[in-house]
Amino acid sequence: MYVLGCIDRRVTIYSQQVRGLNLAAALVAGEQVSVDDDVVVVGAGAAGLTCAAGLRRLGAKVTVLEKNSTILSLFRLGSQRWLHPGVYDWPLDGWNRDRAGLPVLDWEHGQVNSVLRQLEDAWEQEGDGANLCFDVGLIGIGDAGEQPRRVTWETGTARTRTVILAVGFGLEPTPLADERSYWEADSFDYDRKDGPQRWLVSGCGDGALTDLFRLCIQDFRHDRVLLDFTEDQRMGELREQIRQIEANASIQRDPAKLHDAYEHLNAPWVVEAMQQRARSHNVTLVAPTADFLNAQASPLNRFLAGQLFRARRFRFLQDRLKSVDRANGKVVVRFKNSAVQHFDRIQRRHGPESALASGFPAIAEAVEKDRRDRQVRPTLTDQTRDRFWVAGAFGEPRTPGGVAAARAAAARTSPRREQRPNAGAFQPDSANHIAGSTQLDRDAAAAFVDDPNLARVEDELGGVRIRPSRPASPDAEGSQFESASRNESQGQTLLASTLIVVIVGCLVLLIVIWSL
Structure with missing residues (x-):
């Protein structure tokens, strides 16, 4: 299970899309998703749709579950805000590009409704063949031990090895009638006839x-x-x-x-x-x-x-x-x-009510430490918004061999850190998952959130090593302690034996020299 774009700091539309494509490329490069594999994406916002479109390009079968009755629901609240793909990259070079320049669901800067139309048109082309389900309420996700997992909702069911939670950040509460959430229509830009306020x-x-x-x-x-x-x-x-x-x-x-x-x-x-x-x-x-x-x-x-x-x-x-x-x-x-x-x-503007905590509280709790860690990272060095897929990784969907070419390009992604796909998705792994099988950057994803038996992710040589964070049984912790004590005792015994041998050897050597 992968948590996409719900805990990161940089939350522009463009950065969320980049995280979605990074994750799609990472899943292919790590052989977590193969051609015709079923993938379930929860959330039809910018991150979820872009990730789904990228996976479709790479040959996966994608089901998108959305709680609202339309895609990109935040874009439909009447906001007059101006969206730009690069302005928050300032003062870095290239901030003033007019287009996002993405291989799927690309768009040009403009007001929210203009960007909405562009993304809708792009999804109409890219989402062909995806199973898009609206008005989805409760979602049931099987445990990590169940492979493939069974995902259920009110009107359907699916079995998959890969679930991507792209539920966004949620909306801010608006206690007063004339307060507005960030994406709602407001009157900030207009002056009242009765004077300044x-x-x-x-x-x-x-x-x-x-x-x-x-x-x-x-x-x-x-x-x-x-x-x-x-x-x-x-x-x-x-x-x-x-x-x-x-x-x-x-x-x-x-x-x-x-x-x-x-x-x-x-x-x-x-x-x-x-x-x-x-x-x-x-x-x-x-x-x-x-x-x-x-x-x-x-x-x-x-x-x-x-x-x-x-x-x-x-x-x-x-x-x-x-x-x-x-x-x-x-x-x-x-x-x-x-x-x-x-x-x-x-x-x-005190922040939104977490959509992840509301819909998936156990998973929100599992990633809370990583979320807090990300809040203190400098935004300009936030690598989760950098493109880590190689050129041509998503190919051209309408050309012969497009899927095969795209998968080959994605698979060429180097395991080195500077080239590795980085999805901005944290993955506390299941203790039952094979340690080290996902050699991706820890920010790219980890695998299968499994509550309550979560695991600790440890950086090592630019990759990740997954270790259980909790004992498998009530006696396991004591057994681990006893094992560690036993190993320590054995080490002390070995050291003492070695010292005795050295001392005896020295005494023998002195006796030989004295006799001569």
Whole structure:
């Protein structure tokens, strides 16, 4: 069982698609999936559909289970956000490409509804032959000992050796009627006729900072703003400073150092442009830490937020929300350490309710440690979003020999780390699975989540070694301890014997020399 794109930091549409194709290539390269093998993909979002399309190209039979009544359901909530495949790669080179450039389900930057149409058209071609099931509620997955596993849902059943959970991150709660989840339609970009409003934005991740920009800068779009800023020759030096910050492990481990490094970046031409494009809203950003330019956001958003703060376009408040209510048309906010304040609107960006934990709680618990580890990794060095499949790995589906050529290309993937497919999927393995049979990078996947008998993944020489993390029986732990003690005792006995032999030998040698 593979968990795809549910626990990673970089969660753009493009990065989720790359993880899906990396996993498809990794499964073929590791001989986990062969031609005509049945694969079940849970989730018909960008990651799930792209992975399914890649597996179809490689000759697998794919069933996609989706809880909603359509594919790409998040894209249908009316959001006016602008999607771009590379803007969050800034300051790395190539960020300003217009197309994703993917072998399947490719798309060009645009508003959400435009990207939706492109992906729908691409899936209509690539998904031909896939079994797509909608309105799927409860899903039953057999244990790892059952091979192939039996997967059941309300209206169907399948047997497979490979299950891919691509259920996404979930949606944010929206306690007030006029709050919106990240993908829902909102009115942030429009000015009210009755004048500017007083806004409170809570959070310091990418979602919160993007909403902050939209409220403070007229007609804000990441790619448009960056293109305007990069015309200044001083931007080259600034980009290099940011690369150095992101490559500095000491800075990345210390939230205060990271915040200060971005706060001290000085781009007066950016500040001036932000002041010229300023909207009239009175905006407050609240976060529980003073270091709001932290690892929760991308380098791009940290940089822009730092310059927006220099431009004095928002007020920052270090505090926590205690309660939020509506009274007399105002939002009444009680803070933990500050006085009660009244706002016209509030938008909380505290993260989504985990779709993985909701649908598959045991699996969510199994990958929780890895999820936390990933949250502290620098985003620019997150390899799960890098392409690890070789050129031509997915071939051309409509040409003679396309599947065979694609599989041959995928199988040529080197086992070396720098070329190995990396799916961004963590796989705590079953203790019953053959150790070391999956020689893929630990980020590429591990095999078969099996609760409660999970296993520990240990890096070794760039590969993975799977070892049981729990004893097979109640007495196994004691037996292992006794075995270790016995081995230690045997080692001590051997050492003592060796010393005795050496001492006796020396005495004999001295006697011989004395007699001569």
